[in-house]
Amino acid sequence: MIDTIKQKISGLLSDASVKGVVALKTANGHVTPCVFQKEDDLDMLSLGDMQASGDTRYPLNKVLITIARQYPDDVFGVLVRGCDERGLYTLYRLNQLDPDKVVPIGFCCPEELAKACECKKPYPDDPVAGEKTKEIFQNRMEEIEGMDISKRFSFWMDQFSKCIKCYGCRNICSMCFCRECSLECEDLVSKGSLPVDIPVFHLTRAMHMADRCIDCGLCEEACPSDIPLRVLYKKTSRIMNAEFGFTSGIEKQEKSPLSMLGPAPDN
């Protein structure tokens, strides 16, 4: 798979259709994000596979946003898995990236990885390499919905109170691109004290994820306290889907119902 991707990137770089390609490289035994600009460097290309497939993940879209803001006129390629592509579509929709300036290089995740990630679409629409595997259904949300209300309350409060307010969930999230963040607004979240304001901190983030979260799971992977954040955002996404038939990142051109005035669109 990696050779097919190398060829693709090599082609893009040699005919200068992109200025660079945002991907991963292995250097000194570590996997790290890298902008490839020379074909010779492609020996170091990595898909984020250390011990197992896709066990080392980075929000490459977030790296791309940073670069695109500095070089708005240049075209960049970016390595995308299914989750990253959902992120790209959402970032196009939110005007953070210009689809004409981005060349996605997509590849499918193998079944074992799709299972480990509980991925709802483990493949991009137009993959360069790999075979499309079927989506995985996750039922953690139903487990919590099945509890009675007081149990649910104590479950979440126990989880939230583990928070060390490291902002890891926000910092890793490609959808968190705002220059000013509500979670740093002192009227909502008090500064310099622990435990964090619960449930305000986590529910504020959950509300902001409503039409954005693409369910990539990076927040939950990043959380040092193992708070099941993804389940929380799944719930907001589920509400968006039930009320408006909208799922973030699945359709390239789709607008968010939260950005429209008037009756709900029929999608």
Added chain:
Amino acid sequence: MLDFCGIEKERMRARWVSSAEAPEFVEEINQFINVLKKLGPSPLSMN
């Protein structure tokens, strides 16, 4: 979302009332007070 986190969803209410509709506003608030009295203190206040 509140319900999902174990907080009764009746504790939150959003209504549109014009500034010219004082009686409606009073009625709404009184109703809401009754609802909240029945529910008792918020689980959050006991933490």
